[in-house]
Amino acid sequence: MxxxxxxxxxxxxxxxxxxxxxxxxxxxxxxxxxxxxxxxxxxxxxxxxxxxxxxxxxxxxxxxxxxxxxxxxxxxxxxxxxxxxxxxxxxxxxxxxxxxxxxxxxxxxxETHIPLPGWTLPGVMSIGAAQVMGNVHRVKPGNTCIIIGANVLSMAIANELKLCGVDVKAIILPVTEQIEKEAGQPQEVLASLMRLTHLAPSPLLKQLGKLGKHVPVSFATKFYPSNGLKMNGIPIKLKTAVTEIIGEDVVEGVKTVKINTAGEPVPGTEKIETADVVCISGGxxxxxxxxxxxxxxxxxxxxxxxxxxxxxxxxxxxxxxxxxxxxxxxxxxxxxxxxxxxxxxxxxxxxxxxxxxxxxxxxxxxxxxxxxxxxxxxxxxxxxxxxxxxxxxxxxxxxx
The missing domain is CATH 3.50.50.60 (FAD/NAD(P)-binding domain)
Structure with missing residues (x-):
């Protein structure tokens, strides 16, 4: 005993x-x-x-x-x-x-997972799994990476992936229809980032926190750049969403679409972004x-x-x-x-x-x-x- x-x-x-x-x-x-x-x-x-x-x-x-x-x-x-x-x-x-x-x-x-078409392809992993591969096992998760899900966890680990020599091409939202609406709506995501205090882990998040004290989130979302704002060189694209992870035998990239401030896809804006590793961050x-x-x-x-x-x-x-x-x-x-x-x-x-x-x-x-x-x-x-x-x-x- x-x-x-x-x-x-x-x-x-x-x-x-x-x-x-x-x-x-x-x-x-x-x-x-x-x-x-x-x-x-x-x-x-x-x-x-x-x-x-x-x-x-x-x-x-x-x-x-x-x-x-x-x-x-x-x-x-x-x-x-x-x-x-x-x-x-x-x-x-x-x-x-x-x-x-x-x-x-x-x-x-x-970790909370976000199910997306193609998420079972080799090369798709949770953001925490990529962190463990790089920081614990000293194995580079891939050469080029796209992160799905904009939150404190993904932004913190994105910097750690860069330290591993991974080219993090962008942090992008998941499409709204496939997950809880809040994680795929630009206004909700931006509001959560703007509420972060001065202790946030990047200059960008600090600036968003200050911005949130002076302007409504709806106004900030409307004028948020469609190509995103960069955090340590990594674009955070709140007006782009992933609809599908693509690849034959392994992950080759993602299909994206532009979205409006409500998270609704904009027809005719579909695009393919290439990457050999895709990380999903649901918190x-x-x-x-x-x-x-x-x-x-x-x-x-x-x-x-x-x-x-x-x-x-x-x-x-x-x-x-x-x-x-x-x-x-x-x-x-x-x-x-x-x-x-x-x-x-x-x-x-x-x-x-x-x-x-x-x-x-x-x-x-x-x-x-x-x-x-x-x-x-x-x-x-x-x-x-x-x-x-x-x-x-x-x-x-x-x-x-």
Whole structure:
């Protein structure tokens, strides 16, 4: 019987294990991937201060700290069921059954896919898969690339693909009829980009954010250039949509059409754009399946990426001895996930070894640090994150 088992060896899970183990808690971390790190492994970008954020290095540092504290990390292990037992939780895995007093779900987020004709061709992949190929495996995804889907995630990874030597020809919208309307409507997409704060990951997005404070989005959309605006040399075409991905045995490009401000195709403007890799970016959604299996209360929060297990600022769910941290609680940056993991680890430690003034103060400080790191995040997926989290915490109080 373990004091604490953590499902997910990403930034939130590893940091939670470190925080708990530092306070004498026996911790086991399990993950289905062959190595620890989660989404950290694919991240490589330059910070505003000029320093480089290398996710592989960060994950290695976290793993070393955890192991040095006695945390047991078991990779290549999948979890298929959870069961509440009298002494805590029983976890059913591909490598057997594990019992624990406390259970932390740090399962992260998964990509949302946009189905388009031709999306099963070799050479078509999610934007996250391209990121992993280049940054983790050091394999160049292709020579020329077209990205379908204009959002914070695609724009951030587009720069990383350029670092790999990929010629990113354009970021283009998907055609409206084939997906949720918002992702294919220029006005909706531009509105989401204009709401980004000064912390957005490019000068273009910063300018769009400033523009959104002074002019209506309908006006900005009307005068948005049909050939797009460039972000680090990459055209963002909000008045062009992909109708089909083309190729015989492998991807060869996409069929596009001009669209009006409502996302409707303009007849006679069809065109073919060539590329040997096509990346689809539909955003991220919390991976909360195990929380659902466990019986957690849920709330749908658009600003956080979808259905979220109801929890409080200490990462406690409405179920006894079950906690969450990281992107399962809402899609944010890895740095926020790590701080949430620290909160969860300290909270669980206070349950295992007993509360003390020092530990109570540490938890309070850790909760405050989550807010500070969130406010300073380089990439923010939605402008209403802080507001919606406070509402979610109020819901926890009502359900607890």
């Amino acid at each position: 373990w004091n604490l088992v953590i499902i997910g060896a990403g930034p939130a899970g590893l940091m939670a294990g470190i925080a708990a183990a530092e306070n004498g808690v026996a911790v086991k971390v399990i993950d289905e991937f062959p190595r620890p790190g989660g989404r950290l492994l694919g991240q490589l970008h330059e910070e505003p201060n000029g320093e480089w954020w290398n996710g592989i290095k960060e994950s290695e540092n976290l793993e070393e700290r955890a192991v040095s504290l006695g945390v047991e990390i078991e990779c290549e292990t999948s979890v298929y069921n959870l069961e509440k037992i009298e002494t805590g939780w029983r976890i059913y895995t591909s490598n057997g059954i594990i019992d624990t007093v406390h259970l932390l779900l740090a399962t992260g987020a998964s 991220l959604t919390p991976m909360a399946e195990l929380a659902s299996v466990a019986g957690c209360s849920f709330k749908y929060v658009e600003a956080l990426g979808g259905h979220i297990p109801v929890h409080n600022e200490k990462m406690e769910t409405t179920l006894p001895d079950l906690y969450v941290s990281g992107n399962i609680t809402g899609v944010e940056s890895s740095k926020v996930a790590m701080e949430q993991g620290k909160v969860a680890g300290l909270t669980i430690a206070s349950k295992v070894i007993g509360s003390s003034p020092a530990l109570t103060e540490s938890i309070k400080h850790a909760v405050q640090n989550v807010e500070k790191v969130r406010a300073a995040a380089l990439i923010q997926f939605h402008p209403e994150i802080e507001k919606e989290r406070k509402t979610l915490y109020q819901d926890y109080q009502q359900n607890a």
